[in-house]
Amino acid sequence: MKLSTKGRYGLKAMVDLAIHSQDKHIALKHIAQRQDISEHYLEQLIAVLRKSGLVKSIRGAQGGYTLALPPKEITVGDILRSLEGSLTPVDCVGEDPTSQCKEWDFCVTKDVWKKIGDKINEVVDSITLEDLIKDYEKINGEKEYMYYI
Amino acid sequence: MKLSTKGRYGLKAMVDLAIHSQDKHIALKHIAQRQDISEHYLEQLIAVLRKSGLVKSIRGAQGGYTLALPPKEITVGDILRSLEGSLTPVDCVGEDPTSQCKEWDFCVTKDVWKKIGDKINEVVDSITLEDLIKDYEKINGEKEYMYYI
């Protein structure tokens, strides 16, 4: 029941972008360096985020990435579901109706999984990138050199 | 972010036990058959549950398993944590303090993981096997032949 590095790296990268790409574009290389993530691997993750419409890119020299929306309009849930798929503990209570088992109507445990999934989504949908930027500033103050997220 | 079959099978087996082993012992074979789980595999899972003190066994012919406590005193959380380990989405906010990263104090995302973990534990600790038996009876009524959990 652990998140994979996709979700963890992805969220860190998005917070990094939210902090450093105010109206400019940031090269993937710099995000990868600051957050200590393999550049090639992060490339694959940010491709998913781009296809989900959460980041925008500019190609070519001096290109890079920036948020596709204001930080306050991007939730942790948007990011995690984009990279991890449904955040429910089992597939049968996720979005995809075809994954419902045929004993669905008689299943007792599905209610447990549903409650867990609902709470997880509630939490992640209630936190925006803006919230995390504020936390970051509160913790790190004016220290320009402090990048850790 | 999915539960493994350990947690899923384990909970099903425990609900099966709660329903069928009122003051008697149930052979693993029967649980495995009803719940459609590999007998040998379930054996490994129930060994964990036994070592956690959630089920008791009697060896030899006519032996079997029964709950170690009344259904109302066993929560879904007890079962899942026993089989899956900590239910937090990342290790650094779990029980084990040695898994905290060294940037802990400056980490913004850990608060997200902590909130998720707290909610998950809140849900699973609020549901007991007794609750699930009641759900089962409500759904399946008097139908003796209906085993699905």
Added chain:
DNA sequence: TTAATTCCTACTTTTACAGTCGGTTTTATA
């Protein structure tokens, strides 16, 4: 004594994760 059962250790197969590699395409700027 036999058959049913738990208990135990080791092995195997499959799958997803977490990358790596080697490029092609686009574009600012010198």
Added chain:
DNA sequence: TATAAAACCGACTGTAAAAGTAGGAATTAA
């Protein structure tokens, strides 16, 4: 207009955990 910096792309690889198999030893009711 050449060059270097960047995004973009698809295929490959190593590893670890999950999921399940296999075979037998120990225990015990009938």
